[in-house]
Each structure stands twice: as C-alpha cells, then as structure tokens.
Amino acid sequence: MSKIPLRTEEEIEKLRVACKLASDVLVMIEPYVKEGVSTAELDRICHEYIVNEQQAIPACLNYHGFPNATCISLNEVVCHGIPSADRKLKKGDILNIDVTVIKDGYYGDNSKMYVVGEPSIRDKRLIDVTLESLYIGLRTVKPGIRLKEIGKTIQQYVEKQGFSVVREYCGHGIGTEFHCDPQVLHYNSDDGGVVLQEGMVFTIEPMVNAGKKEIRNMPDGWTVKTKDRSHSAQFEHQIVVTKEGCEVMTIRDEEIAEGRISRIMKNV
Numbered sequence: 001m002s003k004i005p006l007r008t009e010e011e012i013e014k015l016r017v018a019c020k021l022a023s024d025v026l027v028m029i030e031p032y033v034k035e036g037v038s039t040a041e042l043d044r045i046c047h048e049y050i051v052n053e054q055q056a057i058p059a060c061l062n063y064h065g066f067p068n069a070t071c072i073s074l075n076e077v078v079c080h081g082i083p084s085a086d087r088k089l090k091k092g093d094i095l096n097i098d099v100t101v102i103k104d105g106y107y108g109d110n111s112k113m114y115v116v117g118e119p120s121i122r123d124k125r126l127i128d129v130t131l132e133s134l135y136i137g138l139r140t141v142k143p144g145i146r147l148k149e150i151g152k153t154i155q156q157y158v159e160k161q162g163f164s165v166v167r168e169y170c171g172h173g174i175g176t177e178f179h180c181d182p183q184v185l186h187y188n189s190d191d192g193g194v195v196l197q198e199g200m201v202f203t204i205e206p207m208v209n210a211g212k213k214e215i216r217n218m219p220d221g222w223t224v225k226t227k228d229r230s231h232s233a234q235f236e237h238q239i240v241v242t243k244e245g246c247e248v249m250t251i252r253d254e255e256i257a258e259g260r261i262s263r264i265m266k267n268v
Contacts, residue, residue, distance in 0.1 A: 003181075004173060004180075004181045004182050004194065004197075004200055005173070005175060005180070005199075005200075005201075006197060006198070006199030006200060007175060007199045007200075007201050007240060008199070011106070011175065011176075012199075012201070012240055012247075014103075014104060014105075014106040015106050015107070015108065015175065015201060015238075015240070015249060016249055017103055017104070017106070017108075018056070018101055018102065018103040018104075018106045018107055018108030019108035019109075019110070019238050019249035019250045020108070020249075020250075021050070021054045021056055021101045021103055021108055022099050022100060022101040022108035022109060022110050022238075022250055023108070023110055023250045023251065023252050024054070025046050025049060025050060025054075025099045025101065026097060026099060026110060026111070026112050026252065027252055027253075027254075028045075028046075028049055029042060029045060029046055029049075029097060030114065032045055033089065033095070033097075033114040033116060034089065034116060035089055035090060035091055035116055035117065036088055036089065037088065037089050038083075038084065038085050038086070038087060038088045038089070039072040039074070039081070039083040039084055039087045039089070039095075040068075040083045040084055040085040040087075041085075042070070042072060042083065042097065043068045043069055043070045043072060043083035046058070046069055046070045046097070046099060047061070047068075047069035047070070050069065050099075050101055054101065054103070055103075056101045056102060056103045057101070057102040057103075058070070058099075058100070058101065058102075059100035059101065059102050059107055059109070059178055060098070060099075060100055063178065066080075066082075066222060067082060068082060068083045069099075070083065070097055070098060070099050071096075071097070071098040071111075072095055072096070072097050072098075073095060073096045073098070073223075073232070073234070074087065074089075074093055074094070074095045075093060075094060075095070075231050075232075076225050076226045076229050076230065076231055076232060077223055077224065077225050077232065078166055078169070078207050078209070078215055078224040078225060078226060078232040078234070079096070079098070079166075079169055079207060079224050079234065080222040080223055080224055081095075081096075081222075081223055082220060082222055082223060089116045090116060091116055091117040091118075092115075092116065092117060092118070092119065092120060092123075093115070093116040094113060094114070094115050094116075094119055094123050094126075094127065094231060094233065095113070095114050095115075095116075096111050096112070096113050096114075096233065096234045096235075097111060097112065097114065098110075098111035098234075098236065099111065100178065105176055106175065106176060107174050107175065107176070107177070107178055108238060108249070108250060109174055109178075109203050109236065109238050109250070110203075110236050110237055110238060110250035111205065111234055111235060111236040112235055112236075112252075113127045113130070113131070113233050113234070113235060115127070122210060122231075123210075123231055123233075125161075126163060126208065126210045126231060126232075126233045127233050129157075129158060129161045129163055129208060129233075130158075130163075130206060130207075130208040130233040130234060130235055131235050132157065133154045133157050133158050133165075133186075133206045133208060134154075134204055134205070134206055134235045134236070134237060135260055135261050136153050136154060136157050137150045137151075137153060137154050137186070137204040137206065138204060138237065138239065138246060138248060138261055138265055139245075139261075139265065139267055140153045140267065141196060141204075141239060141241060141245055141246040141265065141267060142196065142241070142244065142245045142246070142267040142268050143195075143196050143197055143198050143241055143242075143243065144195060144196065145195070145196050146191055146193075146194065146195060146196075147182055147184065147191040147194040147195070147196060148185070148188060148189060148190070148191035148194075150184060150185075150186075150204060151184070151185040151186045151187045151188055151189060152187075152188040154186045154187070154204075154206050155186065155187040155188055156188075158206070158208050163208050163209060163210060164208070164209045164211070164212055164213035165186050165187045165206060165207070165208060165209075165213060166186070166206075166207035166208070166209060166213055166215060166232070167185075167187060167213060168215060168224075169205075169207055169224075170183050170184050170185045170186060170205075171183070171184030171185075171186070171202055171203040171204045171205045171236070172184060172202060172203055173200070173201065173202045174201060174202060174203060174238060175201050182194050182200070182202060184202050184203065184204055184205075186204075186205075186206040186207070196241050197241060198241050198242060198243055199240065199241065200240070200241045201238070201239070201240045201241075201249075202238070202239065203236055203237065203238045203239070204236070204237060204239065205234060205235070205236030205237075206234065206235070207232060207233075207234045208232065208233050208234070209226050209228075209230050209231075209232045210226075210230040210231045210232070211226060211228040211229075211230025212226070212227065212228050212230070214226070214227035214228070215227055236250075237249075237250045237251065238250045242264070242265075243268075244264075244266045244267065244268040245264070245265040245266050245267035245268060246265045246267070247263060247264055247265070248261060248262075248263055248265060251263050
C-alpha cells in the first residue's frame with residue numbers, strides 16, 4: 001500500500017463542496033424513483049442535473065469505459081449496474097443509485113437505497129441492516145485505531161443479523177482521484193498495519209447480501225450479481241478522519257434529522 005495522503009484544510013473544503021453536490025443528486029432523484037420509470041431515465045436525470053445545474057462532472061461516465069453517469073443496481077445486482085432503457089422499475093424493486101461528482105478536480109462519492117412502493121419484509125430488513133452497518137462503521141472511525149477495525153465491526157454486526165458481507169469490493173481513498181489508498185474492507189482482514197490519522201479521506205460502502213456472500217460477474221464486464229440470486233443492498237458515505245472521530249462529508253439532511261449519525265462524529 002502506497003503512502004496514504006493526509007488532506008489539508010484547503011483540500012478538505014473543496015472535497016466538502018464535491019460531496020455536497022453528490023449527496024444533493026441522491027436527494028434530487030428520489031421523487032423520480034417510481035413504477036414504470038426506466039433506470040436509463042433515472043441516469044439521464046442525474047446526468048443532466050450534475051452537468052447543467054451543478055456545473056460539475058459525473059465521474060463514472062467513461063471511467064474505464066463505463067457507459068453511464070451513475071451505477072444503478074437492482075435487487076440481486078450487488079454493484080456496477082448499467083442503466084438500461086429496457087429495465088423499467090416494478091413494484092417491490094429495491095435499487096442502489098451510486099453517484100460520484102467531480103467539482104474543480106475534487107471527488108465526492110456516495111450511494112443509497114431506494115424502494116419502489118412497499119418492500120418485502122426481508123428486503124426492508126436487509127436495507128435497514130445495511131444502513132446500520134454503515135453507521136456502525138462510521139461510529140468506529142477515530143485516529144489511532146487500525147483500519148481493519150472498521151470492517152471487523154461491520155462484519156460482526158451483519159453476520160449476527162443473518163446476512164453476509166461481499167468480499168470482492170471495498171471502500172477506498174478518494175480526493176483528487178476517484179480511487180486511491182487506503183482500501184477499506186468491510187470484513188475482518190489484514191490491513192497492512194494501517195493506523196487511521198487525521199486528514200485521511202475515504203469511503204465506507206458495505207455491500208450486504210440477504211443470502212450468501214458469493215458473487216458472479218455478468219458478461220457485460222460491469223454488472224455484479226449475487227451467486228444465489230438473493231437480493232443485495234449498499235449504502236456509502238465519504239468521510240475525513242478528524243481529531244475526535246470523523247466528518248461525514250456526504251451526509252444528507254434526512255439523516256441529520258433522524259439523529260442516528262451527525263456530520264461531526266465524536267467517537268473518542
């Protein structure tokens with residue numbers, strides 16, 4: 001693992017701007033998530049909003065050849081779902097929309113789950129557990145702890161709830177590039193001895209399966225599904241490590257109102 005950058009206050013302020021834009025997209029798109037709307041239409045709305053309203057750049061578009069501005073992953077799709085005009089939302093669908101925005105060279109990355117109509121009891125529980133696993137990860141972050149403590153606490157909670165954590169994908173460092181060190185695994189694993197320091201910026205983004213953890217890659221080279229066809233959920237926030245915990249740079253007003261997390265997390 002290469003040296004993990006520690007961001008200056010000037011850099012952090014620019015990241016805050018990009019993160020606010022990214023979180024605003026997730027709020028903006030929610031009213032459009034309804035029965036009969038295609039995932040391509042959702043992507044188009046997000047794309048135009050980022051470019052025209054925010055005067056920013058959708059980071060996913062053309063990233064290693066990815067064809068769209070957002071990743072939209074439905075039901076058994078774990079991640080990297082490609083928006084499609086042929087895939088229209090149906091009642092009971094659950095979906096993750098993953099948005100990364102570039103503003104003035106700085107990246108803001110986040111994702112959340114949406115439901116079309118009413119979810120099944122199992123899907124609701126899957127979504128609730130996945131969100132709480134992210135929050136547990138956020139509550140763990142503080143300077144001086146090992147990086148692997150984040151994944152350890154997430155895995156323990158998820159498995160206690162009877163679900164599984166995907167191993168192949170992880171959170172990541174981010175700043176003036178989309179992905180950099182550290183890799184933030186969502187399960188207990190070797191972290192190369194990395195100790196969290198103030199100024200580190202990264203995402204926490206657990207992917208949780210209702211069934212087993214194994215995945216399968218689709219022929220399009222992007223879409224990842226659960227091997228057992230069980231549903232999957234994911235939430236993501238981008239954070240910076242602070243003196244007393246972390247700042248959740250992509251936090252949404254709805255989350256602040258709920259009170260389960262705050263923008264400034266004091267975990268010391």
